[in-house]
Amino acid sequence: MTLREAKRKLENYCAYQERCHKEVIEKLKGMRMIPEAIDQIVTQLIEDNFLNEERFAKSFARGKFNIKKWGKNRIENELKQRQISRYNITAALKEIDEETYIETLDTLAKKRLEQITETNLQKKRKKLADYLLYRGWESHLVYEKLRELIK
Structure with missing residues (x-):
């Protein structure tokens, strides 16, 4: 594959959805491009604003x-x-609005709590906490929400 063909293919790849440098480099390596060509294509994609x-x-x-x-x-x-x-x-x-963030946690916690059939309060708390923590919510917010919802 020529440099021009590879660059055109990666332009389409980046135009389809936002990509990070790592994804683009892996794609080029998968196309068996040499390191110099990879550097050149990535630089060109950044200059042409396909990659940001x-x-x-x-x-x-x-x-x-x-x-x-x-x-x-x-x-x-x-x-x-x-x-x-x-x-x-x-x-x-910073793109995430703080008020919306808290509202989303509240909605998510209430929805999940309805789905948990466990009757033991400790186990119910643990299941909800594990679910929210796995999804990446901060522990202080999770435990505050647990105290609010499960009494």
């Missing part, structure tokens, strides 16, 4: 919060795994 880590991080944070109802801890960890800089992670988390 800050834009990716913000889009990722908004999407995972709004669609999957993930908490900030989970979003932050997923962005770290994608090798996003601390600066961009902080900027991405």
Whole structure:
């Protein structure tokens, strides 16, 4: 595959949805491109604004919060795994409105609590806490919500 063909393919790949540098590099490696070509293509994609880590991080944070109802801890960890800089992670988390964040936690906790059939209060608390913590909600918010909902 020529450099031009690879670049065109990656432009389409990036135009379809926001991508991080790591995803693009892995895609190029999968296409068996040499390191020099990878560097050249990634640089060109950044210059042409097909690739922008800050834009990716913000889009990722908004999407995972709004669609999957993930908490900030989970979003932050997923962005770290994608090798996003601390600066961009902080900027991405600011995209989430604090009031909406708390309302979402409340809605999610109440909905999950209705689904838990456990009668033992301690086990019920643990199940709800495990569920919310797995989704990345901060522990102090989770335990505050547990005290409010399960008495």
